[in-house]
Amino acid sequence: MPYKCNKCKKQWMHKIGKCIFCDGELHEIIPENLEVMHCIEVNIPSKQHPEVPYYVLQVKDKSGNIYFRKSKTQKKPGEKWA
Ligand SMILES: [Zn+2]
Known part of the structure; x- marks a missing residue:
């Protein structure tokens, strides 16, 4: 499942904890x-x-x-x- 940053809206395919660009929280998206x-x-x-x-x-x-x-x-x- 992909993950999306709450702040800058960047997406990752892996759970990486916090966003590496803005330190925002990530949430799983469907x-x-x-x-x-x-x-x-x-x-x-x-x-x-x-x-x-x-x-x-x-x-x-x-x-x-x-x-x-x-x-x-x-x-x-x-x-x-x-
Ligand atoms: Zn971010």
Whole structure:
């Protein structure tokens, strides 16, 4: 999850404590308008995921930040996520 500075509004992809530019507090933000880039089908069950198949999606936000999301349904590249 990305973090945003309360004062100068800069964003980071990692929790770094306080803002390194202005010493402002950071808060977690929910990425919006995610678009699916890739969708990978997983068929190997594991302890965390006994149910197969499931899908691992690579999605990106408007700024080009990349995230991974799991899905029970298959998605196509270019589809909107969340
Ligand atoms: Zn700042």
